Amino acid sequence: MADACTHEDSIREVTPSARGCEECLNTRSRWVHLRLCRTCGHVGCCDDSPNRHATKHFHASRHPIIEGYDPPEGWGWCYIDEVMLDLSDRATPQLGPIPRYV
Numbered sequence: 838m839a840d841a842c843t844h845e846d847s848i849r850e851v852t853p854s855a856r857g858c859e860e861c862l863n864t865r866s867r868w869v870h871l872r873l874c875r876t877c878g879h880v881g882c883c884d885d886s887p888n889r890h891a892t893k894h895f896h897a898s899r900h901p902i903i904e905g906y907d908p909p910e911g912w913g914w915c916y917i918d919e920v921m922l923d924l925s926d927r928a929t930p931q932l933g934p935i936p937r938y939v
């Protein structure tokens with residue numbers, strides 16, 4: 838485990854791709870928490886969710902940095918370095934109310 842993330846240059850200002858996990862919304866699956874990719878704006882679900890779409894997105898895209906996307910969070914995580922990042926000064930605003938199928 839590294840002490841610091843070396844991928845902060847991949848953090849962009851992104852527009853979230855959906856109000857909830859893109860893939861779960863399509864399949865009407867549930868999620869527990871949302872994660873936003875800070876490279877491309879993909880919204881996926883966390884590892885406590887049945888489908889773990891955020892981690893799948895990282896494996897498919899190699900985009901290293903996600904942001905917690907359930908309000909108000911403001912933290913990030915680098916999958917490669919396995920370190921938390923403070924994004925509170927550059928958090929992504931919510932698109933709108935997060936839909937739930939629970």
Ligand SMILES: [Zn+2]
Pocket residue numbers: 841842843844845901915916917918919
């Ligand atoms: Zn990193």
Ligand SMILES: [Zn+2]
Pocket residue numbers: 858859860861868881882886888889890891
């Ligand atoms: Zn999902």
Ligand SMILES: [Zn+2]
Pocket residue numbers: 874875876877878879894898900
């Ligand atoms: Zn991405």
